[in-house]
Amino acid sequence: MAIKVQTQTKITDARTFQDLSTWSGTYGNFQPNVTAVNTDIDIRNAMNSKTLSANVTFTVSNIAAGRTSLLLMDISANGYTPTFPSSVKWVEDTEPTWTNARYWMVGLTAWDGSTVRATATAWGS
Amino acid sequence: MAIKVNTTTVITDGGILESITDATGNYGVLQPSISTTTNNINFGTPMMNCVLTANTTFSESGVSQGKTATLLLDTSANFYTPSWSSSITWENGTEPTWGSWRHWQITFIADSASDIRAAAAGFTSTGGGAPTEAISLEGTSSAPETMFIIPTSSGDMVAGWRFGSDGNVYQYSSGNNQGGQGYTLHDTTTWDNITPSTTYYIRASNFSSNDGDTLSVNDSSSINTWNALTSNNTFRYRDNENILNYADKWATMKIEISTTSNGSNIVATGYYRVWWTGTA
Numbered sequence: 001m002a003i004k005v006q007t008q009t010k011i012t013d014a015r016t017f018q019d020l021s022t023w024s025g026t027y028g029n030f031q032p033n034v035t036a037v038n039t040d041i042d043i044r045n046a047m048n049s050k051t052l053s054a055n056v057t058f059t060v061s062n063i064a065a066g067r068t069s070l071l072l073m074d075i076s077a078n079g080y081t082p083t084f085p086s087s088v089k090w091v092e093d094t095e096p097t098w099t100n101a102r103y104w105m106v107g108l109t110a111w112d113g114s115t116v117r118a119t120a121t122a123w124g125s
Numbered sequence: 126m127a128i129k130v131n132t133t134t135v136i137t138d139g140g141i142l143e144s145i146t147d148a149t150g151n152y153g154v155l156q157p158s159i160s161t162t163t164n165n166i167n168f169g170t171p172m173m174n175c176v177l178t179a180n181t182t183f184s185e186s187g188v189s190q191g192k193t194a195t196l197l198l199d200t201s202a203n204f205y206t207p208s209w210s211s212s213i214t215w216e217n218g219t220e221p222t223w224g225s226w227r228h229w230q231i232t233f234i235a236d237s238a239s240d241i242r243a244a245a246a247g248f249t250s251t252g253g254g255a256p257t258e259a260i261s262l263e264g265t266s267s268a269p270e271t272m273f274i275i276p277t278s279s280g281d282m283v284a285g286w287r288f289g290s291d292g293n294v295y296q297y298s299s300g301n302n303q304g305g306q307g308y309t310l311h312d313t314t315t316w317d318n319i320t321p322s323t324t325y326y327i328r329a330s331n332f333s334s335n336d337g338d339t340l341s342v343n344d345s346s347s348i349n350t351w352n353a354l355t356s357n358n359t360f361r362y363r364d365n366e367n368i369l370n371y372a373d374k375w376a377t378m379k380i381e382i383s384t385t386s387n388g389s390n391i392v393a394t395g396y397y398r399v400w401w402t403g404t405a
Contacts, residue, residue: 003128003136010128010136015150017142022158024169025145033153044154066159066172068195091246092226109230111174111197117230117248 034072043069043110052080059085063110071106075099088116096120159197166233166241168192177205180322184210188235198229203320204251209243216244227251259318260325262380262395263294266332269377269398272296272311275303276368276401283344285361286397288327288380290354292317297361302401316354316382316393325392326351326383329360332396334376338362351388362399371403 003011011017032047040059041048044067050056051074073082079099088108090096098104101122108116128136133144157172167173168187174197175181198207206223213233215221221229226247234242264270276282280301287295287308294312298305317325328351331339340348341363352358362376377398384390 020142021140023142027148030148033151067156089248093250
């Protein structure tokens with residue numbers, strides 16, 4: 001039976017927490033689900049993945065101050081090129097040269113409702 | 126009704142999960158709330174933002190091993206400088222050059238309650254970086270920086286120079302003088318080219334005059350004293366002589382700025398003159 005607080009389900013029958021306003025305490029083995037991205041990165045999802053099978057133009061949705069998201073990106077052996085929207089600003093004003101490496105971890109952080117600042121770490125030439 | 130486990134509330138009526146000792150499983154849409162801070166890194170609010178309105182020294186609170194926090198720092202268009210406690214150790218042992226970039230994303234990880242490791246990524250070029258602070262004054266003993274005043278018969282001539290707490294220099298001409306409108310900005314590049322980063326001290330002394338005029342004690346900050354420039358310092362002359370009875374007068378003050386309250390490290394010296402005309 002789901003756990004409700006004042007008619008709102010907070011823990012579903014599948015043991016999923018939902019509609020929590022805040023959470024305080026500590027956690028141990030508590031890891032993000034990985035969301036497969038097509039072209040839109042929903043910044044609410046903490047961990048995303050994408051293997052490029054062609055050049056891709058990404059969008060970023062649900063931007064709000066403080067939200068963070070990671071994108072694990074494989075540009076494939078063909079070295080396809082990702083394009084990010086102008087709302088995404090890169091460290092030291094320089095977008096990475098994506099073809100310098102195959103695997104990328106892109107960290108997105110929303111500073112406000114429209115600006116996302118991003119870091120990128122590369123592996124594999 | 127709140128959900129309790131053994132009398133301890135774990136889900137409040139407001140949907141707040143609290144007093145959780147551990148959590149296992151996976152999560153999807155679970156994002157931090159963002160808190161605005163002015164000068165404290167609170168590890169109890171792990172996502173913070175801050176827009177600096179002055180040079181600011183940050184402290185930390187709620188620190189214990191394993192906690193992390195992120196600060197989204199905007200040093201503003203004035204490129205104010207943040208400072209940090211000695212508990213913070215920077216990536217590769219080097220604190221970032223804050224003036225290089227306006228926006229900074231700083232991640233803190235507590236290795237212990239007194240050992241915090243930090244990494245910072247900069248965004249948005251400052252266009253060559255924030256200027257390096259420079260303290261300077263105008264005028265020399267032989268060629269003082271001079272303001273010209275035309276007194277009237279409507280009252281005392283009062284005029285002089287202000288050295289502002291904002292780092293700028295202002296002229297003062299009272300409403301008794303022709304065109305006098307109180308304080309007007311003279312220069313933003315002296316005495317400090319930026320908003321002062323620390324407390325400087327100023328001393329004004331009478332240097333010379335052609336008719337024996339000296340700084341007015343009642344219209345000036347303390348004379349021949351090292352005064353903190355955390356507040357405005359103004360040095361003025363007052364002349365109540367009828368303009369019909371004298372020709373031009375001038376008086377020069379010597380201004381010195383020190384980094385110390387006792388004047389042991391003078392970093393700038395200048396000479397400022399007021400020249401007022403008579404009709405005799």
